[in-house]
Amino acid sequence: MDKQLIEDQLDHTIEQTGFDDLGEIYHGKVRDNYRQGDRRILVTTDRISAFDHVLPQTIPFKGQILNQTAAYFFDATEDLVPNHVLSVPDPNVTIAKECTPIPIEFVVRGYLAGHAWREYDRGTRTLCGKSLPDGLRESEQLPEPILTPTTKAEEGHDQDVSRKEALANTGLAPATYDQLAEWALALYRRGHKMATEQGLLLVDTKYEFGRTPDGDLVLIDEVHTPDSSRYYYADGYEDRLAEGRPQRQLSKEFVREWLMDHGFQGRAGDEMPTLPDAFRAKVTKRYVELFEKVTGQTFEPDTHPNPEARIHSALGDYVVQESH
Ligand SMILES: Nc1ncnc2c1ncn2[C@@H]1O[C@H](COP(=O)(O)OP(=O)(O)O)[C@@H](O)[C@H]1O
Ligand SMILES: [Mg+2]
Structure with missing residues (x-):
């Protein structure tokens, strides 16, 4: 994937969504979840976590890659085990059955x-x-x-x-x-x-x-x-x-290693380092590499400058309440 595309996206990542018309919201470490009755909208953001902590910087395209990798394997294993997926209306979004x-x-x-x-x-x-x-x-x-x-x-x-x-x-x-x-x-x-x-x-x-x-x-x-x-x-x-x-x-292990090299392993008192842009871009490259390698597909980045607006418009059919 083109290096420039990643660099251009560094300032257009999805850190957190806060749509107020899509139902009750729960921010997980990586996914923003909107509950609506029997349905759950999972928006996979560009947040990254390690040692059970959300890191302060985002990773360009990570949400898209994660959501699409999951969608690929949900589809490829559906014959073995039923899953929660109802649809994938946007690269970052899965509509799922709400489960306990x-x-x-x-x-x-x-x-x-x-x-x-x-x-x-x-x-x-x-x-x-x-x-x-x-x-x-x-x-x-x-x-x-x-x-x-x-x-x-x-x-x-x-x-x-x-x-x-x-x-x-x-x-x-x-x-x-x-x-x-x-x-x-x-x-x-x-x-x-x-x-x-x-x-x-x-x-x-x-x-x-x-x-x-x-x-x-x-x-x-x-x-x-x-x-x-x-x-x-x-x-x-x-x-x-x-x-x-x-x-x-091919995993998040090298992110954990980088953090440990910079004095962070999630212990009380450990100070969270700032991820430099060059490292953020490197993490993107690894995620892209894994997606392409494991699915055998080429990653098609969605480079929309305002991914939140794109996501919200893809979810038009799922608006459940008046926006404030
Ligand atoms: N279909 C589903 N129904 C109910 N809960 C779900 C469903 N799919 C995923 N979850 C939950 O939603 C959350 C997804 O967001 P995530 O960022 O992974 O959160 P966490 O920080 O808890 O890992 C997880 O807590 C996961 O257990
Ligand atoms: Mg999780």
Whole structure:
């Protein structure tokens, strides 16, 4: 993608929308959510989060890339698992079925990376009730993909839980949990297969499920995006593993690394650094690269100088109340 296009967009990103005629608003870390009865409008902004904090600067085109990556994979997995998507009326917007979220994040891991590797490296051999063999290396493929669910902790980081703990914490029916666990693994397998066909490995990823007003279980939020997933390049994977070198990643990991290099890792008292424009543009490039690589499509940036106005006009059919 043209460097100039990214630079031109640095001052035209979507930091936050505040449409007052689209229903009750909830600002998540990355998405602005508008609730209207059985429907939820998800506007994916250009905000970026790391270590559970929203960073002070936006990333050009990130919202568009994230929303379109999710839309691509919702579509590509619909035969396996029903999802919340009703339509995608704008590059940054998904209209979804409003669901009651299941309070468990279904994390699936095919490789030993990130948090799982740090635990393993410390000597842990049981993760969420699953035992891991000795002698695994960082980034090594697991004998088979495992589900390592987490529940939202009141304070701080998400908590790893076993099936038993997940059931006790949430009151979810065992059969429902097992259905979702099966779906999560099936989705991971599909995601990994699709990634492999594009020269990537789907290392780990996170799924959220919800219940529709009709009582049906569906996949919600986002799927196989760079924010919810970690990908490696397949090319060179084995050599890097054998030589103990870090893998080439396509994920937000390099943003986390940059932040850590600048003294921020989300701890109390850590001061948030300012992301220079050159770095913001670099992050865009990585997101574009991941989108193109994983979908096999060319990214078509929408360079509207006022994306909020564009989004609002695309949502004309969804106006529910008088604007103030
Ligand atoms: N179809 C849906 N119904 C209800 N909630 C949803 C649906 N899809 C996503 N969500 C929720 O909406 C929010 C999306 O915004 P996001 O920026 O990801 O928020 P968060 O900071 O909570 O991760 C998330 O809290 C997610 O759980
Ligand atoms: Mg989220």
